[in-house]
Amino acid sequence: MISREKHDRMANAIRFLSMDAVEKANSGHPGLPMGAADVATVLFSRYLKFDPKAPLWADRDRFVLSAGHGSMLIYSLLYLTGYEDMTVEDLKQFRQLGSKTAGHPEYGHASGIETTTGPLGQGIANAVGMAIAERKLEEEFGSDLQNHFTYVLCGDGCLMEGISHEAIALAGHLKLNKLVLFWDDNNITIDGAVSLSDSTDQIARFQAVHWNTIRVDGHNPDEIAAAIEAAQKSDRPTFIACKTTIGFGAPNKAGTHKVHGSPLGADEIAATRKALNWESPAFETPADVLDAWRDVGTRSVDARKAWEGRLSGTEAGKKSEFTRRFAGELTANFDSSIDAYKKKLADAPPTVATRKASEDALEVINGVLPETLGGSADLTPSNNTKTSQMKSITPTDFSGRYMHWGIREHGMAAAMNGVALHGGLIPYSGGFMIFSDYCRPSIRLAALMGIRVIHVLTHDSIGVGEDGPTHEPVEHMAALRAIPNLLMFRPADAVETAECWQLALHEQHRPSGLALTRQNLAPSRLTYEAENLCAKGAYELRSAEGAKVSIFASGSEVELAVKAAEQLNGKGIAARVVSVPCFELFAEQSAEYKKSVIGDAPVKIAAEAAVRQGWDSFIGNDGDFIGMHSFGASGPAKDLFKHFGITVDAIIAAAEKKLA
Numbered sequence: 285m286i287s288r289e290k291h292d293r294m295a296n297a298i299r300f301l302s303m304d305a306v307e308k309a310n311s312g313h314p315g316l317p318m319g320a321a322d323v324a325t326v327l328f329s330r331y332l333k334f335d336p337k338a339p340l341w342a343d344r345d346r347f348v349l350s351a352g353h354g355s356m357l358i359y360s361l362l363y364l365t366g367y368e369d370m371t372v373e374d375l376k377q378f379r380q381l382g383s384k385t386a387g388h389p390e391y392g393h394a395s396g397i398e399t400t401t402g403p404l405g406q407g408i409a410n411a412v413g414m415a416i417a418e419r420k421l422e423e424e425f426g427s428d429l430q431n432h433f434t435y436v437l438c439g440d441g442c443l444m445e446g447i448s449h450e451a452i453a454l455a456g457h458l459k460l461n462k463l464v465l466f467w468d469d470n471n472i473t474i475d476g477a478v479s480l481s482d483s484t485d486q487i488a489r490f491q492a493v494h495w496n497t498i499r500v501d502g503h504n505p506d507e508i509a510a511a512i513e514a515a516q517k518s519d520r521p522t523f524i525a526c527k528t529t530i531g532f533g534a535p536n537k538a539g540t541h542k543v544h545g546s547p548l549g550a551d552e553i554a555a556t557r558k559a560l561n562w563e564s565p566a567f568e569t570p571a572d573v574l575d576a577w578r579d580v581g582t583r584s585v586d587a588r589k590a591w592e593g594r595l596s597g598t599e600a601g602k603k604s605e606f607t608r609r610f611a612g613e614l615t616a617n618f619d620s621s622i623d624a625y626k627k628k629l630a631d632a633p634p635t636v637a638t639r640k641a642s643e644d645a646l647e648v649i650n651g652v653l654p655e656t657l658g659g660s661a662d663l664t665p666s667n668n669t670k671t672s673q674m675k676s677i678t679p680t681d682f683s684g685r686y687m688h689w690g691i692r693e694h695g696m697a698a699a700m701n702g703v704a705l706h707g708g709l710i711p712y713s714g715g716f717m718i719f720s721d722y723c724r725p726s727i728r729l730a731a732l733m734g735i736r737v738i739h740v741l742t743h744d745s746i747g748v749g750e751d752g753p754t755h756e757p758v759e760h761m762a763a764l765r766a767i768p769n770l771l772m773f774r775p776a777d778a779v780e781t782a783e784c785w786q787l788a789l790h791e792q793h794r795p796s797g798l799a800l801t802r803q804n805l806a807p808s809r810l811t812y813e814a815e816n817l818c819a820k821g822a823y824e825l826r827s828a829e830g831a832k833v834s835i836f837a838s839g840s841e842v843e844l845a846v847k848a849a850e851q852l853n854g855k856g857i858a859a860r861v862v863s864v865p866c867f868e869l870f871a872e873q874s875a876e877y878k879k880s881v882i883g884d885a886p887v888k889i890a891a892e893a894a895v896r897q898g899w900d901s902f903i904g905n906d907g908d909f910i911g912m913h914s915f916g917a918s919g920p921a922k923d924l925f926k927h928f929g930i931t932v933d934a935i936i937a938a939a940e941k942k943l944a
Contacts, residue, residue: 286329286576291505294329294576295321296560297364297569299533302356303556304566305378305385307547312379312387315530315543316354319502320437320468323526326508327466328361329580331516333432335588336367336581339395342610342707343591344584345432346398346414350407351439351468352388353545359385362396364574365581369394372567391705391733399705400733403725405445408465409695411436412451413702413711415463415521416677416687420657421708423682425606428594430708433516437466440478443486447725449493450695455521456494459679463521464512465495469502470530476541490523502526533560609655609708612736612792621652622786626812629778633807638800638839639742641778643668645785650674650685653789657703659687659713660740661696666802667714667742693719697726697739704735710789717741717757717799718748720764730795731769737795738788744774744799745893746928747840752918757799762897764797765867773866774799774892775818776842779809780865783818787869799839803921806843808863817863821870822881822902826861833859833939834885836902841891841910841930848935857939860885867898887942893930908938 286294298321306312328334333345349358356378362370370384374394377383384394388402398414401407415434422430442448455463467486471478487497496518500507508526515522531543534556548556557563564570569577595603608615625648634641650656650673658674660667675684689696693715700711715723720741730737741760748756764772771794773784781800788796808825809817817823825842826849833852837845845861852859862881864870870878882888888903890896891910899909910930917924925931 288505290576291325293570293573295325296533296562297573297577298324298357298360299560300557300562300564301360301363301375301567301569303548303553305356305359305375307550307553308376308566309379310547312356312547313353313545314356314548315472316351316439316468317357317360318532318534318543319470319528319530320354320357320526321532322503322505323437323466323468323508323528324357324361326505327435327512328365330509331512332435333584333587335584336365336396338588339367341588341591343430343432346411346434346706348398348401348407348411348414348434348436349389350401350405350411350436350442352401352407355385355387355389358389358397362394364569364577366578367394367396370396376567399702400729403729404439404441405447406698406726406729407436408438408442408448409451409698409726410702410705411463411465412455412460412695413699414706415455415460416458416699417703417706417709418462419460420677420682425602429598429606433462433464435464435466437468439468440470440473440482443467443484444482447694447698450692451699452490452495453493454690454692454695454699457679459519460521461519464515465521465523467523467525468528469525470528472530472539472541472544474541474544487525494520496520496522497525498522499525499527502528503532535559612707614789615652618652618789619786621648622782623814625782626779629782630810630812633810634778635804635806636778637802637804638775638777638781639668639802641775641781642740642785642798642800643671644778645782647671649785649789653710655708655710657685657687657709657711659689659696659711661689661693661713661715661719662691663714663716666716667740669712669714669740687713689713693722694726697723700737701726701730701733701735704730704737705733710736710738712738712740714740714742716755717744717760718755720760720797727764727770727795727797728767731767734769734793735795736792739795739797740800741797742800743802745801745840746912746916746924747801747803747893747921749802749921749924750918753915756916757894758912758915759895761799761892761894765898769794771796771866771868772799773797773818774839775865776839776863777805777807777809779807780818780863783816784865786816787819801840803840805840808842808846818865819869820873820877821866821868822862822864824860824881825863828853828858828860831858831860831883831885832943833857833887833889834862834883835859835889835891835935836862836864836899837891838864839892841893844930844932844935845891847932851932851936852939857943859939864902887939889935889938891930891935893925908942910934910938
């Protein structure tokens with residue numbers, strides 16, 4: 285048991301490291317770390333199961349700082365508890381170019397940072413995903429190997445963001461009882477008092493979505509401890525409202541918005557040192573306090589060693605599977621299974637929508653990769669994401685592999701990030717491509733973190749048809765392609781779809797999206813190729829000696845390009861076709877390969893039922909583009925393609941006009 289005096293000094297170490305780092309950087313948010321220091325001290329010193337010497341221990345508790353602007357809280361804790369890659373020198377480099385201590389916590393910058401946070405509310409949804417992963421893996425591997433809590437600290441802003449409600453409603457429904465959310469209830473936002481913009485009864489809100497709720501004085505260690513112990517025994521997720529004072533300890537600025545996002549200033553820091561009886565200079569922690577924190581860092585060593593003993597004693601096959609899964613490696617027979625499937629497709633090339641081709645590929649994939657966790661945002665029959673291996677996960681049964689995320693695209697995408705970050709599972713899920721706008725902040729964060737998350741984005745163009753322009757993506761491919769480190773695939777047929785899935789699953793450090801059609805497409809790949817041709821991003825699908833015309837296309841327009849080339853060749857105009865399933869992979873190829881694929885035909889045409897943006901890298905500014913120049917319309921898909929001029933005849937006419 286830690287005495288109150290000792291607790292206060294340990295909490296004050298967080299406060300002073302935080303205010304000193306913000307002051308040195310002349311930038312940052314000292315208020316939250318100062319206000320939430322007591323909550324963090326109780327959690328880390330008494331309850332959090334973690335080992336700084338084994339930061340990737342698969343059964344550690346997860347701690348997520350959803351209020352990522354208070355990043356000095358987590359940085360201080362990592363240093364104080366003894367993470368080897370977080371030194372006091374790193375704290376001094378807070379918010380400086382190239383430092384581990386970025387303005388907001390960034391996954392991969394330092395051990396102990398479980399996710400990248402900052403966009404408010406994301407961390408809550410990430411934590412829901414982590415809790416889902418823990419519950420699912422406990423069901424699969426047993427509580428000897430997976431039995432831990434997910435703790436998350438949020439602020440008022442996190443709870444105002446809409447994503448928070450998507451996340452907490454799902455968590456309550458699923459009864460994720462090992463999820464504990466601390467609310468730093470300090471009544472302050474950037475503009476001033478929370479009352480300027482919000483009067484929500486958060487306790488009532490969480491109760492309405494079936495959470496256990498507790499109110500505590502966020503500066504009373506005993507109340508905080510009692511709440512955590514109650515949460516650990518709950519049969520539901522727990523929301524702990526911690527009434528705190530932002531900037532606790534600062535005599536003149538505590539409790540005001542002035543301490544939220546600005547340095548305290550030298551005079552206020554000096555006054556705070558005096559008020560809290562802290563005599564150490566900037567960045568120095570008294571030896572007894574640092575020793576106490578380092579002891580906290582060793583508190584779970586015995587638990588970690590016991591877990592390692594249990595893993596060592598686990599049946600060989602189960603142990604091997606667990607280790608493989610957390611290493612992120614695919615099964616040994618994965619590639620051969622895809623290869624066998626491609627041979628089957630070559631024997632009888634199907635005419636199917638690529639959403640159906642995706643389902644058929646997933647039937648193979650889910651049969652050989654037990655770690656896939658499928659799902660959909662209430663569009664399962666449309667996205668075709670549920671295969672024969674996929675039993676639904678329910679609040680009382682996590683033995684399945686399929687998540688019904690509900691109509692919660694943003695929360696789904698962020699929770700998928702949490703699943704991937706937890707380890708042991710590969711999440712994929714479905715939604716209409718138009719609603720990638722609802723997922724975009726979470727997709728962007730997946731790309732920023734470099735994690736394997738796969739989005740099945742069906743109904744990818746005006747091929748949606750009668751639902752009209754509200755549901756027809758036009759600018760979405762370009763918008764998604766603009767996100768760095770995201771692979772966007774738009775396959776043209778069943779073979780390309782299988783290859784794109786293979787590539788997405790092999791990418792451990794990049795998220796992927798698959799843009800898939802509603803309408804049936806004729807097969808373009810008619811013979812078996814052992815090589816994954818999509819891996820190069822673009823490749824010559826139909827060659828022509830002395831080509832006068834090169835037609836570049838993706839997805840549903842490849843079929844049009846092939847037919848147009850056939851007719852042009854029949855007229856004595858040599859035309860070739862290049863399939864372009866992935867811009868990003870093509871950009872990574874050698875200059876020689878790119879030159880050979882783009883070719884030297886005098887006429888270059890691109891066809892995609894989307895906006896032109898990005899295609900000039902293939903056809904140049906003077907190339908012709910067959911695609912969308914406006915929003916779509918409501919009507920049968922075939923009529924829409926003709927109405928907007930995305931046809932075989934349009935491609936031929938463009939070629940002949942250029943050659944005239």
